[in-house]
Amino acid sequence: MRALVLTSSPKEKEYSVTQVLASQFAKGMREAGADVEGYDLTRMNIKHCMGCGACSTVTNGHCIIKDEMTEILYTKFIEADVVVLASPIYFGMLNAVMKNFIERLFPYLDPKQIAKGDMVVQNFRGPFPKIVAISAASWHKSHAFMQMSAYLKYLFDDKLIAELYRGNSDAILFSPVYADKKDEILEAAFKAGEELAKTNAISQDTIEKVSQDLDDLEKVVSLHNLNMKLSQEEKVTIQQYIKNRLHDHGRVLPKSVESFVEYVELFFKPKGEDTDTDFSAQFVFNGDEKKYCFFDIKNGKLTSSMEKSPTADITLKSSFETISAIVGHKASLMEEIMNGRVIVKGKIDELNRVGTYLLME
Ligand SMILES: Cc1cc2nc3c(=O)[nH]c(=O)nc-3n(C[C@H](O)[C@H](O)[C@H](O)COP(=O)(O)O)c2cc1C
Structure with missing residues (x-):
């Protein structure tokens, strides 16, 4: 032929x-x-x-x-x-x-x-x-x-x-x-x-x-929208964005608290027993404009908000850039805590789960 x-x-x-x-x-x-x-x-x-x-x-x-x-x-x-x-x-x-x-x-x-x-x-x-x-x-x-x-x-x-x-x-x-x-x-x-x-x-x-x-179409579309948002934030074309992601082994570097929250929502995967036990965590980002986000995991389901919560089990205070670097695997949560760039209050025992489920470590 x-x-x-x-x-x-x-x-x-x-x-x-x-x-x-x-x-x-x-x-x-x-x-x-x-x-x-x-x-x-x-x-x-x-x-x-x-x-x-x-x-x-x-x-x-x-x-x-x-x-x-x-x-x-x-x-x-x-x-x-x-x-x-x-x-x-x-x-x-x-x-x-x-x-x-x-x-x-x-x-x-x-x-x-x-x-x-x-x-x-x-x-x-x-x-x-x-x-x-x-x-x-x-x-x-x-x-x-x-x-x-x-x-x-x-x-x-x-x-x-x-x-x-x-x-x-x-x-x-x-x-x-x-x-x-x-x-x-x-x-x-x-x-x-x-x-x-x-x-x-x-x-x-x-x-x-x-x-x-x-996949479920809702999820594919959410992923598309998140990638568009992230490439707008990075100010790169979608082609360059894909190149960057391939270079970072698919890792995403959120550039705003909003896209960080969307990223966590999209990729949160309950892993059985570990997420059967409820826990909640909030992030307080210091900077010119104080921003917050709050994640609540109940019965293996995640909900989030951009508010602060007095009931959070654990609170992490840091710059947004530090958290973004951890999500992008450019830094580790434990190291950033040791060198004082992340300050933790509340139930320290929850740090592992924060790292795994919210920061994709
Ligand atoms: C000018 C333009 C118009 C497009 N119109 C549509 C469209 O009508 N429907 C659609 O599903 N995708 C549309 N797309 C998306 C492309 O079809 C999609 O990115 C596809 O992967 C392109 O093929 P390629 O990757 O081989 O270039 C459009 C893209 C461009 C640049």
Whole structure:
């Protein structure tokens, strides 16, 4: 099998979900013996269709534009048995880079129109490859790919043989939270490529593994929102934020008390007996503006507030930066207590649980 893989995400390769999925898919195809070539459309000189109609008339099937579409891709496209179109979803559709490529397929459209009922039909002419679609979107799969899927079916009809869609795409890059799921998804993308090369089809089971839910949607969305908030606080792009997190082994450095509280709420995991016993803790942050937060764990459930509480079992006073550094594993709670940067009052015995459940030590 001869395959052509075309990607259209402008992101750096390892931070683009469509690129990562497409490259796994290509690996799987190669492993199964296919001859695979890949091109990143964002790095190619591909002009837009001028609508001149020369390809329908004077040149009969040949585009007159001189660019890398005519120099490279038309030949590769027509020689391929399968073409993989891997595009991100931008505003509900495959992106403009991919659409631009698709519009340049006009020379392959038979200029002859056929009247069918109240419709005008025009078919592709000559040899035409099978099409596989890969896409990623940050919304849920239930609605993120509707337009793209309908469009590709309308356009390619029975030539479209498989669609691999990955919703909640940003979350799979926020390693290590969904690291296990990410591995499963990438394995499934590899398997999809293998299956296609071996059997000319991709099983429903494999397609579903690629698009499987990561978690409860509320949680995935909260994680997305928290990561957005943290990257706004760090004043970095989401791509840079992900790079920083990978560098810190996924550790988050909250920059505000609000995001610290959200982080604890999102990642609080009761670990059986230890959290069966109720306890509460408050943080008092010194600085220009005094801020507080309070966590109460009852029956393994956590509630929080931005208030101070006279009933807290244990109180920790420090600068917010010190607590943020502990959460980010850049400092340890015990050391910060020893050197006086964190002052503890109340039930000292609860320090271990504060470290484990609230500061993610
Ligand atoms: C301009 C723009 C528009 C987007 N529109 C949507 C959208 O309509 N629906 C959605 O679920 N995600 C949308 N996204 C998010 C991307 O689809 C998502 O980040 C995806 O992972 C991009 O693929 P990539 O990682 O391969 O670049 C949009 C992103 C950008 C930059």
